[in-house]
Amino acid sequence: MERNPHPLKIEDLRTRVHETITEFLRVQERVLAEVSDDCLPLVRYVADLMDGGKRLRPAFCYWAWRAAGRPDDPALVAAAAALEFFQAAALIHDDIMDGSDTRRGAPAMHRRFAALHRGNDWSGDSDRFGASTAILAGDLCLTWSDELYTGSGLHPAALVRGRAVFDRMRTQLMGGQYLDLLEQATAGRRPDGALDRARRVVRFKSAKYSVEQPLLLGGRLAGAGDDLLAGLSAYGLPLGEAFQLRDDILGVFGDAARTGKPAGDDLREGKRTVLVALALDRADAAGQATLRSLLGDPGLGADGVETLREIITGAGALDAVETMIGELLDRSLTALGGLPVDETSRSVLAALAQAATGRTS
Numbered sequence: 001m002e003r004n005p006h007p008l009k010i011e012d013l014r015t016r017v018h019e020t021i022t023e024f025l026r027v028q029e030r031v032l033a034e035v036s037d038d039c040l041p042l043v044r045y046v047a048d049l050m051d052g053g054k055r056l057r058p059a060f061c062y063w064a065w066r067a068a069g070r071p072d073d074p075a076l077v078a079a080a081a082a083l084e085f086f087q088a089a090a091l092i093h094d095d096i097m098d099g100s101d102t103r104r105g106a107p108a109m110h111r112r113f114a115a116l117h118r119g120n121d122w123s124g125d126s127d128r129f130g131a132s133t134a135i136l137a138g139d140l141c142l143t144w145s146d147e148l149y150t151g152s153g154l155h156p157a158a159l160v161r162g163r164a165v166f167d168r169m170r171t172q173l174m175g176g177q178y179l180d181l182l183e184q185a186t187a188g189r190r191p192d193g194a195l196d197r198a199r200r201v202v203r204f205k206s207a208k209y210s211v212e213q214p215l216l217l218g219g220r221l222a223g224a225g226d227d228l229l230a231g232l233s234a235y236g237l238p239l240g241e242a243f244q245l246r247d248d249i250l251g252v253f254g255d256a257a258r259t260g261k262p263a264g265d266d267l268r269e270g271k272r273t274v275l276v277a278l279a280l281d282r283a284d285a286a287g288q289a290t291l292r293s294l295l296g297d298p299g300l301g302a303d304g305v306e307t308l309r310e311i312i313t314g315a316g317a318l319d320a321v322e323t324m325i326g327e328l329l330d331r332s333l334t335a336l337g338g339l340p341v342d343e344t345s346r347s348v349l350a351a352l353a354q355a356a357t358g359r360t361s
Contacts, residue, residue: 006355007059007351007352007355008054008055008056008059008352008355010348011062011072013055013058013059013062013077014055014059016074016077017055017058017077017080017081017084018051018055020077020078020081020148021047021081021084021085022047024081024148025043025046025047025050028043028140028144029043029044041113041116042133042136042137042140045109045112045113045137046088046109046137046140046141048106049088049091049092049103049104049106049109050084050085050088052104052105052260053084053087053104054355054359055084056210056211056243056352056355056356057080057083057084057087057209057210057211057214058077058080058083058084059080059352060211060214060215060218060236060349060352061076061079061080061083061214061215061217061218061221062076062080062218063218063345063348063352064214064215064216064217064218064219064222064224064232065080065218065219065221065222066342066344066345066348067218067219067224067228067232067339067341067342067345067346067349068218068219068222068223068224068228068341069222069342073154074153075152075153075154076152076154076218078148078151078152078153078154079148079149079154079159079162079217079221080214080217080218082144082145082148082149082152082166083145083214083217085141085142085144085145085148086141086142086145086170086173086209087209088138088141089138089139089141089142089145090138090173090177090209091103092108092109092110092134092135092137092138092141093134093135093138093177094177095108095109095110095134096108096109096110096131096134096135096138097177097181098265098269099269099298100261100265100269101262102260102261103260103261104260105257105260106260108134109130109137109138110127110130110131110133110134111130112130112134113129113130113133113134113137114126114127114130114131115130116130117129117130142170145170149162154221158221158222158223159221161220161221161223162217162220162221164220165213165216165217165220166217168213169208169209169213169214169217170209172204172208172209172213173204173205173208173209175204176200176201176203176204176205176206176208177205179197179200179204179205180201180205180271180272183197183198183272184269184270184271184272187270187272187292187295187296191280194272194277194280194281195274195277195278195281197277198272198273198274198276198277199241201272202241202244202245202248202273202274203237203240203241205244206240206243206244206247207237207240207241207243207244208237208240210240210243210244210356211236211237211239211240211243211356212232212233212236212237212239212240213236214236215232215233215235216232216233216236219232227340228339228340228341231335231338231339231340234331234335235332235333235335235336235339235349235353236332238328238329238331238332238335239328239329239332239353239356239357241328242324242325242328242329242332242356242357243356243357245274245275245321245324245325245328246325246356246357246358246359248271248273248274248275248321249275249318249321249322250360251264251265251266251267251271251273252264252266252267252275252308252309252312253309253318254360255360258360259360263302264302264304264305264309267294267295267296267300267304267305267308268296268297268298268299268300269296269298270295270296274321274324275312275317275318275321276291276295276312278315278317278320278321279291279311279312279317280292282315282316282317282320283311283314283315283317284315287311287314287315290307290311291308291311294307294308295308325357328357329353329354329357332353333350333353336349336350336353
Protein backbone atom coordinates (compact mmCIF):
# COMPACT_ATOMS: atom_id res chain seq x y z
CA MET A 1 0.00 0.00 0.00
CA GLU A 2 1.24 3.51 -0.81
CA ARG A 3 2.69 5.23 2.25
CA ASN A 4 0.76 8.39 3.23
CA PRO A 5 -1.42 8.33 0.08
CA HIS A 6 -3.34 11.40 -1.00
CA PRO A 7 -6.67 11.36 0.89
CA LEU A 8 -8.61 11.11 -2.37
CA LYS A 9 -6.78 7.89 -3.25
CA ILE A 10 -7.86 6.08 -0.09
CA GLU A 11 -10.60 3.54 -0.88
CA ASP A 12 -9.80 4.39 -4.53
CA LEU A 13 -12.38 7.13 -4.11
CA ARG A 14 -11.31 9.50 -6.88
CA THR A 15 -11.35 6.68 -9.46
CA ARG A 16 -14.71 5.33 -8.29
CA VAL A 17 -16.33 8.77 -8.44
CA HIS A 18 -14.92 9.27 -11.93
CA GLU A 19 -16.22 5.90 -13.09
CA THR A 20 -19.66 6.64 -11.65
CA ILE A 21 -19.81 9.94 -13.54
CA THR A 22 -18.58 8.35 -16.76
CA GLU A 23 -21.14 5.54 -16.69
CA PHE A 24 -23.96 7.91 -15.78
CA LEU A 25 -23.10 10.16 -18.73
CA ARG A 26 -23.05 7.16 -21.08
CA VAL A 27 -26.66 6.56 -20.10
CA GLN A 28 -27.54 10.23 -20.62
CA GLU A 29 -25.89 10.16 -24.03
CA ARG A 30 -28.26 7.37 -25.06
CA VAL A 31 -31.23 9.27 -23.64
CA LEU A 32 -30.39 12.41 -25.63
CA ALA A 33 -29.60 10.38 -28.76
CA GLU A 34 -33.29 9.49 -28.81
CA VAL A 35 -33.98 13.19 -29.25
CA SER A 36 -31.31 13.71 -31.91
CA ASP A 37 -27.63 13.06 -32.46
CA ASP A 38 -27.36 16.85 -32.68
CA CYS A 39 -27.83 16.94 -28.88
CA LEU A 40 -24.75 14.84 -28.17
CA PRO A 41 -22.35 17.81 -27.69
CA LEU A 42 -24.39 18.69 -24.59
CA VAL A 43 -23.25 15.45 -22.99
CA ARG A 44 -19.77 15.30 -24.45
CA TYR A 45 -18.81 18.83 -23.46
CA VAL A 46 -20.09 18.22 -19.92
CA ALA A 47 -18.08 14.99 -19.82
CA ASP A 48 -14.96 16.91 -20.84
CA LEU A 49 -15.55 19.48 -18.09
CA MET A 50 -16.16 16.79 -15.48
CA ASP A 51 -13.09 14.83 -16.47
CA GLY A 52 -11.16 17.27 -14.28
CA GLY A 53 -11.78 18.49 -10.77
CA LYS A 54 -10.46 17.67 -7.33
CA ARG A 55 -13.44 15.53 -6.18
CA LEU A 56 -13.26 17.11 -2.73
CA ARG A 57 -17.02 17.40 -2.28
CA PRO A 58 -17.70 13.68 -2.79
CA ALA A 59 -14.75 12.95 -0.49
CA PHE A 60 -16.18 15.04 2.35
CA CYS A 61 -19.55 13.35 1.89
CA TYR A 62 -18.02 9.87 1.82
CA TRP A 63 -15.82 10.33 4.88
CA ALA A 64 -18.65 11.84 6.92
CA TRP A 65 -20.57 8.63 6.14
CA ARG A 66 -17.60 6.56 7.30
CA ALA A 67 -17.11 8.79 10.36
CA ALA A 68 -20.68 7.93 11.35
CA GLY A 69 -19.64 4.28 11.52
CA ARG A 70 -20.98 3.10 8.18
CA PRO A 71 -19.00 0.74 5.91
CA ASP A 72 -17.88 1.41 2.36
CA ASP A 73 -20.88 1.37 0.02
CA PRO A 74 -20.92 1.86 -3.78
CA ALA A 75 -24.38 3.42 -3.48
CA LEU A 76 -22.98 6.11 -1.20
CA VAL A 77 -20.22 6.79 -3.72
CA ALA A 78 -22.91 7.32 -6.37
CA ALA A 79 -24.87 9.70 -4.12
CA ALA A 80 -21.67 11.61 -3.35
CA ALA A 81 -20.85 11.83 -7.08
CA ALA A 82 -24.12 13.73 -7.54
CA LEU A 83 -22.32 16.65 -5.87
CA GLU A 84 -19.97 16.83 -8.86
CA PHE A 85 -22.88 17.43 -11.22
CA PHE A 86 -24.15 20.20 -8.99
CA GLN A 87 -20.72 21.78 -8.96
CA ALA A 88 -20.51 21.48 -12.76
CA ALA A 89 -23.80 23.35 -13.08
CA ALA A 90 -22.48 26.09 -10.79
CA LEU A 91 -19.22 26.38 -12.75
CA ILE A 92 -20.94 26.54 -16.14
CA HIS A 93 -23.40 29.23 -15.06
CA ASP A 94 -20.73 31.15 -13.13
CA ASP A 95 -18.50 31.30 -16.21
CA ILE A 96 -21.37 32.70 -18.28
CA MET A 97 -22.09 35.39 -15.68
CA ASP A 98 -18.42 36.30 -15.36
CA GLY A 99 -17.71 36.14 -19.10
CA SER A 100 -14.82 33.76 -18.38
CA ASP A 101 -12.88 32.38 -21.32
CA THR A 102 -11.45 29.26 -19.73
CA ARG A 103 -12.18 26.66 -17.10
CA ARG A 104 -9.77 23.92 -15.99
CA GLY A 105 -7.35 24.88 -18.74
CA ALA A 106 -9.89 24.54 -21.57
CA PRO A 107 -12.47 26.86 -23.14
CA ALA A 108 -15.41 27.59 -20.84
CA MET A 109 -18.64 25.87 -21.84
CA HIS A 110 -20.20 28.93 -23.47
CA ARG A 111 -16.99 29.64 -25.39
CA ARG A 112 -16.88 26.06 -26.63
CA PHE A 113 -20.45 26.16 -27.93
CA ALA A 114 -19.79 29.54 -29.53
CA ALA A 115 -16.81 28.01 -31.33
CA LEU A 116 -19.02 25.12 -32.51
CA HIS A 117 -21.47 27.64 -33.96
CA ARG A 118 -18.73 29.73 -35.54
CA GLY A 119 -16.88 26.73 -36.95
CA ASN A 120 -19.99 25.47 -38.73
CA ASP A 121 -20.91 28.92 -40.07
CA TRP A 122 -24.41 28.68 -38.61
CA SER A 123 -26.84 31.59 -38.70
CA GLY A 124 -27.13 34.14 -35.91
CA ASP A 125 -24.76 35.35 -33.24
CA SER A 126 -22.17 32.78 -32.12
CA ASP A 127 -21.72 34.23 -28.63
CA ARG A 128 -25.44 34.28 -27.94
CA PHE A 129 -25.73 30.68 -29.14
CA GLY A 130 -22.82 29.75 -26.87
CA ALA A 131 -24.35 31.36 -23.79
CA SER A 132 -27.80 29.94 -24.48
CA THR A 133 -26.61 26.37 -24.98
CA ALA A 134 -24.26 26.55 -21.99
CA ILE A 135 -27.25 27.55 -19.85
CA LEU A 136 -28.97 24.39 -21.08
CA ALA A 137 -25.88 22.33 -20.26
CA GLY A 138 -25.83 23.79 -16.74
CA ASP A 139 -29.53 23.08 -16.33
CA LEU A 140 -28.94 19.49 -17.41
CA CYS A 141 -26.24 19.15 -14.77
CA LEU A 142 -28.68 20.36 -12.12
CA THR A 143 -31.22 17.80 -13.32
CA TRP A 144 -28.60 15.07 -13.41
CA SER A 145 -27.39 15.84 -9.88
CA ASP A 146 -30.89 15.10 -8.63
CA GLU A 147 -31.28 12.03 -10.85
CA LEU A 148 -27.99 10.49 -9.70
CA TYR A 149 -28.75 11.21 -6.05
CA THR A 150 -32.22 9.66 -6.27
CA GLY A 151 -31.04 6.67 -8.30
CA SER A 152 -27.87 6.03 -6.29
CA GLY A 153 -29.18 2.80 -4.81
CA LEU A 154 -29.19 3.94 -1.21
CA HIS A 155 -32.16 2.92 0.90
CA PRO A 156 -35.12 5.30 0.36
CA ALA A 157 -35.14 6.16 4.08
CA ALA A 158 -31.52 7.31 3.85
CA LEU A 159 -32.27 9.44 0.79
CA VAL A 160 -35.16 11.07 2.64
CA ARG A 161 -32.83 11.85 5.57
CA GLY A 162 -30.35 13.52 3.23
CA ARG A 163 -32.85 15.33 1.02
CA ALA A 164 -33.26 18.43 3.19
CA VAL A 165 -29.48 19.02 3.20
CA PHE A 166 -29.25 18.37 -0.55
CA ASP A 167 -32.04 20.81 -1.34
CA ARG A 168 -30.89 23.52 1.09
CA MET A 169 -27.37 23.34 -0.33
CA ARG A 170 -28.58 23.97 -3.87
CA THR A 171 -30.90 26.82 -2.92
CA GLN A 172 -28.35 28.60 -0.71
CA LEU A 173 -25.64 28.43 -3.36
CA MET A 174 -27.95 30.35 -5.72
CA GLY A 175 -28.46 32.95 -3.01
CA GLY A 176 -24.70 33.24 -2.53
CA GLN A 177 -24.20 33.60 -6.26
CA TYR A 178 -26.76 36.42 -6.33
CA LEU A 179 -24.94 38.21 -3.50
CA ASP A 180 -21.71 37.91 -5.50
CA LEU A 181 -23.35 39.54 -8.52
CA LEU A 182 -24.92 42.18 -6.29
CA GLU A 183 -21.53 43.12 -4.81
CA GLN A 184 -20.12 43.68 -8.29
CA ALA A 185 -23.19 45.68 -9.35
CA THR A 186 -23.06 47.95 -6.30
CA ALA A 187 -19.27 48.24 -6.19
CA GLY A 188 -18.17 51.41 -4.38
CA ARG A 189 -21.70 52.40 -3.41
CA ARG A 190 -21.75 50.54 -0.09
CA PRO A 191 -18.26 50.94 1.37
CA ASP A 192 -19.38 50.27 4.95
CA GLY A 193 -19.48 46.59 5.80
CA ALA A 194 -17.73 45.50 2.58
CA LEU A 195 -15.58 42.94 4.38
CA ASP A 196 -18.54 41.40 6.20
CA ARG A 197 -20.47 41.16 2.94
CA ALA A 198 -17.48 39.58 1.19
CA ARG A 199 -17.26 36.94 3.91
CA ARG A 200 -20.98 36.25 3.62
CA VAL A 201 -20.51 35.64 -0.11
CA VAL A 202 -17.65 33.28 0.76
CA ARG A 203 -19.84 31.39 3.18
CA PHE A 204 -22.88 30.91 0.98
CA LYS A 205 -21.35 30.83 -2.50
CA SER A 206 -18.61 28.37 -1.66
CA ALA A 207 -17.87 27.42 1.96
CA LYS A 208 -21.11 25.65 2.70
CA TYR A 209 -21.55 23.74 -0.54
CA SER A 210 -17.85 22.90 -0.86
CA VAL A 211 -17.32 21.38 2.57
CA GLU A 212 -19.94 21.77 5.29
CA GLN A 213 -23.02 20.62 3.38
CA PRO A 214 -21.32 17.62 1.72
CA LEU A 215 -20.26 16.56 5.23
CA LEU A 216 -23.78 17.03 6.57
CA LEU A 217 -25.18 15.14 3.59
CA GLY A 218 -22.92 12.16 4.26
CA GLY A 219 -23.75 12.30 7.94
CA ARG A 220 -27.49 12.52 7.34
CA LEU A 221 -27.41 9.68 4.83
CA ALA A 222 -25.62 7.57 7.44
CA GLY A 223 -28.17 8.40 10.15
CA ALA A 224 -25.68 10.33 12.31
CA GLY A 225 -26.92 11.88 15.53
CA ASP A 226 -27.21 15.58 16.21
CA ASP A 227 -23.93 15.75 18.17
CA LEU A 228 -21.88 14.30 15.33
CA LEU A 229 -23.63 16.50 12.79
CA ALA A 230 -22.88 19.59 14.88
CA GLY A 231 -19.25 18.51 15.12
CA LEU A 232 -19.02 17.96 11.37
CA SER A 233 -20.43 21.43 10.83
CA ALA A 234 -17.91 22.93 13.28
CA TYR A 235 -15.12 21.23 11.33
CA GLY A 236 -16.55 21.95 7.89
CA LEU A 237 -17.67 25.56 7.92
CA PRO A 238 -14.34 27.22 8.83
CA LEU A 239 -12.59 24.81 6.47
CA GLY A 240 -14.95 25.79 3.65
CA GLU A 241 -14.21 29.46 4.26
CA ALA A 242 -10.47 28.77 4.21
CA PHE A 243 -10.92 26.79 0.99
CA GLN A 244 -12.57 29.76 -0.74
CA LEU A 245 -10.07 32.25 0.62
CA ARG A 246 -7.35 30.11 -0.97
CA ASP A 247 -9.36 30.30 -4.21
CA ASP A 248 -9.42 34.10 -3.87
CA ILE A 249 -5.64 34.19 -3.60
CA LEU A 250 -5.22 31.85 -6.57
CA GLY A 251 -7.61 34.01 -8.60
CA VAL A 252 -5.15 36.91 -8.27
CA PHE A 253 -1.74 35.35 -7.70
CA GLY A 254 -2.17 31.83 -9.08
CA ASP A 255 -0.16 30.23 -11.87
CA ALA A 256 -2.45 29.95 -14.92
CA ALA A 257 -0.79 26.65 -15.87
CA ARG A 258 -1.99 25.21 -12.55
CA THR A 259 -5.31 26.98 -12.03
CA GLY A 260 -6.57 26.56 -15.59
CA LYS A 261 -7.67 30.20 -15.73
CA PRO A 262 -5.77 33.28 -16.93
CA ALA A 263 -3.77 35.03 -14.22
CA GLY A 264 -5.73 37.90 -12.67
CA ASP A 265 -9.11 36.79 -14.01
CA ASP A 266 -10.82 37.69 -10.72
CA LEU A 267 -9.45 41.23 -11.07
CA ARG A 268 -10.80 41.58 -14.62
CA GLU A 269 -14.18 40.30 -13.46
CA GLY A 270 -14.24 42.79 -10.59
CA LYS A 271 -14.74 40.15 -7.90
CA ARG A 272 -15.38 41.79 -4.53
CA THR A 273 -13.47 39.15 -2.59
CA VAL A 274 -12.19 39.31 0.97
CA LEU A 275 -8.74 39.94 -0.49
CA VAL A 276 -10.00 42.96 -2.44
CA ALA A 277 -12.12 44.25 0.44
CA LEU A 278 -9.09 44.22 2.73
CA ALA A 279 -6.93 45.93 0.11
CA LEU A 280 -9.50 48.69 -0.39
CA ASP A 281 -9.69 49.19 3.36
CA ARG A 282 -5.94 49.21 4.02
CA ALA A 283 -4.32 50.77 0.95
CA ASP A 284 -3.39 54.44 0.90
CA ALA A 285 -5.54 56.91 -1.02
CA ALA A 286 -3.57 56.50 -4.26
CA GLY A 287 -3.74 52.73 -4.01
CA GLN A 288 -7.47 52.79 -3.36
CA ALA A 289 -8.02 55.04 -6.37
CA THR A 290 -6.01 52.72 -8.62
CA LEU A 291 -7.85 49.68 -7.33
CA ARG A 292 -11.23 51.25 -8.03
CA SER A 293 -10.08 52.42 -11.45
CA LEU A 294 -8.67 49.10 -12.70
CA LEU A 295 -10.79 46.54 -10.89
CA GLY A 296 -13.42 45.08 -13.21
CA ASP A 297 -11.71 46.20 -16.43
CA PRO A 298 -12.19 43.25 -18.83
CA GLY A 299 -9.25 44.47 -20.91
CA LEU A 300 -6.86 44.54 -17.96
CA GLY A 301 -3.44 43.45 -19.23
CA ALA A 302 -0.44 41.89 -17.53
CA ASP A 303 0.90 45.27 -16.39
CA GLY A 304 -2.42 46.23 -14.85
CA VAL A 305 -2.67 42.87 -13.08
CA GLU A 306 0.82 43.32 -11.67
CA THR A 307 -0.03 46.85 -10.50
CA LEU A 308 -3.05 45.57 -8.59
CA ARG A 309 -1.06 42.68 -7.15
CA GLU A 310 1.50 45.13 -5.81
CA ILE A 311 -1.18 47.29 -4.21
CA ILE A 312 -2.87 44.25 -2.62
CA THR A 313 0.45 42.95 -1.30
CA GLY A 314 1.68 46.35 -0.17
CA ALA A 315 -1.53 47.00 1.73
CA GLY A 316 -0.99 43.79 3.70
CA ALA A 317 -4.15 42.19 2.33
CA LEU A 318 -2.40 39.06 1.07
CA ASP A 319 -0.71 38.43 4.42
CA ALA A 320 -4.00 39.10 6.22
CA VAL A 321 -5.87 36.52 4.14
CA GLU A 322 -3.08 33.97 4.64
CA THR A 323 -3.42 34.56 8.38
CA MET A 324 -7.19 34.09 8.15
CA ILE A 325 -6.70 30.80 6.29
CA GLY A 326 -4.35 29.56 9.00
CA GLU A 327 -6.74 30.55 11.79
CA LEU A 328 -9.73 28.96 10.07
CA LEU A 329 -7.77 25.76 9.46
CA ASP A 330 -6.78 25.64 13.13
CA ARG A 331 -10.44 26.03 14.15
CA SER A 332 -11.42 23.26 11.79
CA LEU A 333 -8.78 20.83 13.00
CA THR A 334 -9.57 21.62 16.64
CA ALA A 335 -13.21 20.75 16.01
CA LEU A 336 -12.14 17.57 14.21
CA GLY A 337 -10.06 16.56 17.22
CA GLY A 338 -13.19 16.59 19.36
CA LEU A 339 -15.27 14.40 17.07
CA PRO A 340 -16.16 10.91 18.35
CA VAL A 341 -14.96 9.15 15.19
CA ASP A 342 -12.55 6.33 14.33
CA GLU A 343 -8.92 7.20 13.75
CA THR A 344 -8.99 6.38 10.03
CA SER A 345 -11.82 8.84 9.40
CA ARG A 346 -10.16 11.47 11.59
CA SER A 347 -6.85 11.05 9.76
CA VAL A 348 -8.41 11.28 6.31
CA LEU A 349 -10.53 14.30 7.22
CA ALA A 350 -7.41 16.03 8.59
CA ALA A 351 -5.55 15.26 5.35
CA LEU A 352 -8.49 16.57 3.31
CA ALA A 353 -8.37 19.80 5.31
CA GLN A 354 -4.69 20.26 4.45
CA ALA A 355 -5.32 19.41 0.79
CA ALA A 356 -8.19 21.91 0.56
CA THR A 357 -6.25 24.82 2.00
CA GLY A 358 -2.71 24.18 0.78
CA ARG A 359 -3.47 23.63 -2.91
CA THR A 360 -2.03 25.57 -5.84
CA SER A 361 -4.91 24.98 -8.27
